[in-house]
Amino acid sequence: MGSSDWELVQRTRAGDRDAFRELVERYQRKIAALALGMLRNREDALDVVQETFTKAYESLGRFKGDAAFYTWVYRIAYNLCVDHQRRSAKQPQMSLDAEEPGQGPPTVLAAGPRPDQPFDRARDSEIARRVREAIADLTPDHRAVILLRELEGLSYAEISQVLECPKGTVMSRLHYARRQLQRRLRELL
Amino acid sequence: MSAERVMTCAEVEGLLDAFVDAELPAPALLAVARHAGGCEACDAAVRELTALREVVERSVVVEAEALDLARVWPVVSQGVERHDARVEWRRRLRTVPAWGVALAVAASAVLWLRSPEPEPARLAAAPRRNQAVIERIDSSGHFELRRDRKYGTTLIMVSDQAGQ
Amino acid sequence: MTRDACPPMLGLAAGALVLLAAAHALALEVQITTVHASEHGPSDAQLIDLRPRLRRLVGYHSFQVVGKEQRRCAWQTSEVFAIPGGRMLHVVPKAMRDQAVVMSVKLMDGTRALVDTDVRLQNRGVMLFGVGQDSRAAEGALIIMLRAED
Numbered sequence: 001m002g003s004s005d006w007e008l009v010q011r012t013r014a015g016d017r018d019a020f021r022e023l024v025e026r027y028q029r030k031i032a033a034l035a036l037g038m039l040r041n042r043e044d045a046l047d048v049v050q051e052t053f054t055k056a057y058e059s060l061g062r063f064k065g066d067a068a069f070y071t072w073v074y075r076i077a078y079n080l081c082v083d084h085q086r087r088s089a090k091q092p093q094m095s096l097d098a099e100e101p102g103q104g105p106p107t108v109l110a111a112g113p114r115p116d117q118p119f120d121r122a123r124d125s126e127i128a129r130r131v132r133e134a135i136a137d138l139t140p141d142h143r144a145v146i147l148l149r150e151l152e153g154l155s156y157a158e159i160s161q162v163l164e165c166p167k168g169t170v171m172s173r174l175h176y177a178r179r180q181l182q183r184r185l186r187e188l189l
Numbered sequence: 190m191s192a193e194r195v196m197t198c199a200e201v202e203g204l205l206d207a208f209v210d211a212e213l214p215a216p217a218l219l220a221v222a223r224h225a226g227g228c229e230a231c232d233a234a235v236r237e238l239t240a241l242r243e244v245v246e247r248s249v250v251v252e253a254e255a256l257d258l259a260r261v262w263p264v265v266s267q268g269v270e271r272h273d274a275r276v277e278w279r280r281r282l283r284t285v286p287a288w289g290v291a292l293a294v295a296a297s298a299v300l301w302l303r304s305p306e307p308e309p310a311r312l313a314a315a316p317r318r319n320q321a322v323i324e325r326i327d328s329s330g331h332f333e334l335r336r337d338r339k340y341g342t343t344l345i346m347v348s349d350q351a352g353q
Numbered sequence: 354m355t356r357d358a359c360p361p362m363l364g365l366a367a368g369a370l371v372l373l374a375a376a377h378a379l380a381l382e383v384q385i386t387t388v389h390a391s392e393h394g395p396s397d398a399q400l401i402d403l404r405p406r407l408r409r410l411v412g413y414h415s416f417q418v419v420g421k422e423q424r425r426c427a428w429q430t431s432e433v434f435a436i437p438g439g440r441m442l443h444v445v446p447k448a449m450r451d452q453a454v455v456m457s458v459k460l461m462d463g464t465r466a467l468v469d470t471d472v473r474l475q476n477r478g479v480m481l482f483g484v485g486q487d488s489r490a491a492e493g494a495l496i497i498m499l500r501a502e503d
Contacts, residue, residue: 020269021266024265028262029254029258032253033250036249037253043405045256046260049258053261054265054272057265057272093399093401093402093403094403096342096406127247128247128248132252135249150246151245151249151250178206178238182241185241185244264414267393268393321472321475324455324470324472326469326470326471327466328467329467332468335410338409339406339409340406342406344481344482346482346483346494347483347484348485349462349484
């Protein structure tokens with residue numbers, strides 16, 4: 001069994017960079033999943049992962065251990081995602097092209113659902129695309145609670161620490177987000 | 190809430206999310222489970238919430254697992270080094286006398302002014318849509334012509350170091 | 354204004370409009386955007402979509418707009434754009450050929466021509482000039498985005 005998060009934090013503070021590397025490698029995939037779910041852009045998600053851990057290292061002196069390390073790191077990542085979204089929303093994008101080349105993912109047409117094999121390979125990519133679209137259409141607050149709960153398995157108390165809002169707010173946002181997704185994805189469930 | 194009392198569908202509906210997330214205290218958990226076991230509608234609602242979690246997890250996790258995270262640590266490591274260097278610099282600044290700082294700045298300037306070996310110019314790929322055609326080019330120093338493979342965007346990169 | 358003066362005045366106004374239209378047609382719209390590329394820090398929001406392409410071309414990690422200017426440039430006439438850092442970009446639009454703008458572009462650092470080139474750029478297209486050290490440096494590089502439209 002490896003070192004605990006707190007042990008690795010202590011060792012990092014004492015100058016052990018390998019200890020911090022272990023923390024990064026332990027949580028980078030989880031942070032990447034959250035960032036990708038929030039931002040829907042791979043480059044931005046990778047940026048957020050890198051910025052999250054850089055910021056975590058710079059702020060490690062302020063981490064008191066009263067919350068779990070991973071909820072603290074999730075909070076940094078969530079705030080960075082919100083910053084990214086605010087910056088992108090404000091500015092029209094510059095272009096390098098006289099005409100935009102044809103882009104966009106290929107359309108995958110799927111047959112109707114077969115009750116005996118709900119998740120066969122041919123349908124998986126279409127289902128995944130629709131689910132990701134439905135999540136992307138949620139507001140950032142609702143998207144965050146769904147991702148932290150369904151993807152990361154955080155408890156309501158942990159989610160409220162990450163999002164810095166009351167537990168009751170977490171529950172009502174989760175309720176709303178799930179009902180929205182159910183409405184959009186009913187025939188897939 | 191008494192574990193003995195049978196709950197109504199309306200009461201269960203408000204607790205479904207917490208039930209599926211195992212966030213209810215044990216007596217309430219049992220009461221909801223007992224009701225759902227005997228109510229088709231509430232049982233279907235529980236199954237749908239569980240299926241939603243599975244479908245969300247599969248859709249987002251698969252995408253995240255495809256991300257190449259190999260470059261995360263190298264970039265973070267650079268950030269860590271810069272941070273440690275800044276901290277160390279601030280610490281030394283408090284202890285080293287002013288003439289020592291001036292010497293260090295002068296030494297850094299000498300190192301910075303040293304020029305690396307020039308690299309041979311790279312040739313551009315064949316012209317495509319959305320690019321510039323260079324009909325003539327001259328430079329007082331080293332330059333490179335680059336083209337984006339995907340879009341054909343042209344970049345002329347020049348060195349700003351004198352004498353190159 | 355008297356009734357007698359109206360026709361000449363109208364004629365003058367019409368003539369001025371025609372001249373204006375002609376001058377407009379005899380000029381090229383040039384936009385120069387200067388971007389600072391560096392190894393770290395956030396990128397300008399308006400460059401988020403371009404970032405993957407800029408990273409492939411230039412190699413740095415983040416990009417910030419540090420200057421922007423747009424001007425109508427007369428054909429066969431040199432227009433000088435000031436670039437942050439004390440450099441000058443001289444642009445001489447020469448002709449339109451096959452839906453492309455033919456022009457001379459010179460990037461000057463004092464009296465030194467960092468680059469002196471004749472290019473043919475697709476109408477409404479963008480090309481880039483980069484100024485930096487031979488290898489990626491901590492202080493980053495300057496990227497000049499030139500857009501030309503007839």
